[in-house]
Amino acid sequence: MRALVLNTVNKSTTVQDVPNPEPGPKEILVRVRAVALNHVDYMNAVKPLAAQEKRVLGSDFAGEVAQVGEDLVGLDDPRAKVGARVSGFVQGASSVNDRPGAFAEYVAIDYDLTWNIPDKVSFEEAASVSLGAMTAAQGVFERLQLPSPFSETGVSEQRSIREDEPVSVFIYGASSSVGLYAAQLVRLSEKTSDRKIRLIGAASPSKHALLYDAPYSYDLLVDYRDPQWPEAVRKAAGGEGAQYAIDAISQGSTVEQTDSVIKSGGKFAIFRAPAAGNFDIAKLKTKPIFGAVWEALGVEVQYHGGVTIPANTKARAFGAALYKYLGSGVESGQIKLYPNPVRVMPGGLEEIPSDGFGLLSGSFKAVQQDQKGHLGPVSGEKIVYVVS
Template identity: 30%
Template sequence: MKAIAMTRAGLPSSDPQSLVEIDLPRPEPGPRDLLVQVRAVSVNPVDTKVRANSAQVPRVLGWDAAGVVEAVGREVSLFRPGDEVFYAGAIQRPGSNSEYQLVDERIVGPKPRTLDFADAAALPLTAITAWELLFDRLGVAEGGGEGQSLLIVGAAGGVGSMLTQLARRLTGLTVIGTASRPETADWIRGLGAHHVLDHSRPLAAELAAAGLPPVHLVASLTHTDGHYAQLVEALRPQGRLALIDDPKALDATPLKSKSLSLHWELMFTRSLYGTEDMVRQHALLARVAALVDQGVLRTTVGERFGRITADNLRRAHAFLESHRARGKVVLEGF
């Protein structure tokens, strides 16, 4: 089968050898695996980070896909051949940039019926991350949050685009997003944010200038180390700070006087450690698909980069590394 892989470690996306087409044997499903014929993928910052830092070669990247189940393992009970599915996969297994991929059924959802494969492929990783961050890490109850506020730093990106929708549609939170350009501010408002602040300016001052009090919750999705002091200032006592990025260092001491709590979210944790509640990601994706089909949530495609080829994937990696992306980058078809 055709696959796009990194075969040399540490190459920049501008190098034609950073991602190349290779031929691999079609894999056989394990007991809980689905063998999926991949129809579309999206590219996330994790793809560029793994390409730049992993020493494992050859390695097929890609942690977002939509496709059709080709075959199933002997213990599979949630899907059957012919089902249309979407998923983010597991960081320790070969990725979705191949014609066929194995994925554990417990982290797969039924593809939204109202979306094509490319629009569906934009959703899994960011939907899982946003859902777990909001409901599992920050502890907001679905339908709850009335009288509380959530500040989302980097709300126009992939995770932010989903988090804004989930918080606005499924909770009573006041949703405050941040952006630094008119087009991304408009994007965030279109997704349902009540207020938009400029994160190129001090955030505590931006809140005050907008007539907004300190917030109860913060989801810091990018540049946490640069905004950290401002986030501590912007949070009210006993607030909660959640983050998904990779600050070089984070001193928890400034959180003490306000009794602030710190929460990490990594959507790969359940699959990486084979947790007992892994199947919650299946249920989560099924719920997201239903909400999309009901018109409550929408896809967050920002850019379409054509077919799944080595050239187009290199372009997508370069785009994510050099642009402040709005929504997601998708590719479809081998």
């Protein structure tokens, strides 16, 4: 098959012919139709982790099942059928451990770490969902412990809030991919618990109309470039601040700013570790809770900075439960989570290193001044490539 291969020695990234992956007994082989880009894909290309000379890059994919592993033959699960439309994410080069990458014509993955794509959702849209939605769900349900529509996670915690006390959730970086999924999950949590949630977000004003609309349905949005925004958020959350906060950017001053709008005793989810996000945890009132999306894959990950994320069976069970939920009701046309707006880029895998990674790294900023089109500024969108 053709795949986007990182040479970890000379840091070149080129499309090469590599052997097709063989699905294990409980794996499916997916013919990849579309892939989406995440910051980590670019980061791994410029700062390779792998000890091996060659690694296939890429995390998010969507495609069709081409083959099922021997233990899955006859299994009554819609994902374990040849021709099924599925999406998921893999680690690619995001670990020292040797793992498959998604920027390829085929990828092998545990069937229960994929979700069924509704007919109304295209492969390009579906590719934007898996990694971002898992990251957001870990934040909303595992770290903030809000009631979940697909497990009992957090219900007891939520009940500890007095019934008459309004619940406020604040999302910083509401237009980011993680922020767009987090808001939808908060709204699903609201339906599950039948408790009104006041959802407050910080994003560029150009994205406010999108975010006030369904499925995000924010109650209030502030402009993160307005220095007065923390005061406006505290006021909207009843004066003392929000009980729950998510910093979907988690970079430098965003963490301290978000911390400043959290009520005493509140909960705080972040998505970058202090060293990677360049912030000082000692300066924060509320201890933020961090985690890595890779935990959902249930395997040990040797990561950047010599960090080892141990295999976590609970996190894997959570991930599998989220994806089962996302695919439930597909036969009746239900969409549980709406994909991010997508920018489908011209060209295929070959163009990812120049155009796709160029957009993620900000290297087109000069071009962006006067150019729209596929190299224009990325805001509230996922970059997607068609593979086949």
